[in-house]
Amino acid sequence: MDPVAEPLLAGFGIGIALGGAPGPVQAVLLAESTHGPARGFRAMAGANLTFGLLLVFAAAGFSQIALGTTWLRLLDLAGGVMLLWLAFDGIRGSLSSRQGATAVAVRLPPFVRGASVVLLNPGGWLFLATVAASLFAAARLAGGRAAAIASALAMLTGLAIGDAGVVVLGAFGLRRARTGVRIWIQRGLAVLLGALGCWLVLMAVTLQ
Numbered sequence: 001m002d003p004v005a006e007p008l009l010a011g012f013g014i015g016i017a018l019g020g021a022p023g024p025v026q027a028v029l030l031a032e033s034t035h036g037p038a039r040g041f042r043a044m045a046g047a048n049l050t051f052g053l054l055l056v057f058a059a060a061g062f063s064q065i066a067l068g069t070t071w072l073r074l075l076d077l078a079g080g081v082m083l084l085w086l087a088f089d090g091i092r093g094s095l096s097s098r099q100g101a102t103a104v105a106v107r108l109p110p111f112v113r114g115a116s117v118v119l120l121n122p123g124g125w126l127f128l129a130t131v132a133a134s135l136f137a138a139a140r141l142a143g144g145r146a147a148a149i150a151s152a153l154a155m156l157t158g159l160a161i162g163d164a165g166v167v168v169l170g171a172f173g174l175r176r177a178r179t180g181v182r183i184w185i186q187r188g189l190a191v192l193l194g195a196l197g198c199w200l201v202l203m204a205v206t207l208q
Helices: 005-020 024-033 037-060 069-098 110-119 122-172 179-206
Strands: none
Touching: 005 122, 024 037, 024 069, 024 110, 024 122, 024 179, 037 110, 037 122, 069 110, 069 179
């Protein structure tokens, strides 16, 4: 196999795996898409554009990511608080749906929610500093900076395909469930986000 093609295929496969792996981003995409495909895809656009820029910058070598204990603690705390807020907002939205409200108060638009959950996700930064950095280094050795950027774009393509599947599941699968079932699904996703938020806050408090 062409040495340049190997990191491209690896990046694409890793991207699809990332898109389908459960985590904060996928929970937000599902939660948004249960309110309609437009909201789901706007959240996906925010998440993918933000992570895509980080991938390209890392592949181009413009940033050397080195997360010390202090930065990890701050990311854990900020990400945990963000997820707890999203969980609260999700519960509030499900209660409004139960009461038959025609509009749900949302402080952050879906695009901003998607971008924020990427920026405040410590796991994403660790991925960039480890798995992505290793793949981009191999790509640069095989074909220079252009090959590294191409592998980043291949990873983003795979990620977008995986995330789109999550949005379609939420918008055309979960959303078509009966109202009572859909509300409980929304509450379950909110609880999941809250649990992840509590875990991140706990990590920030106990990180040595």
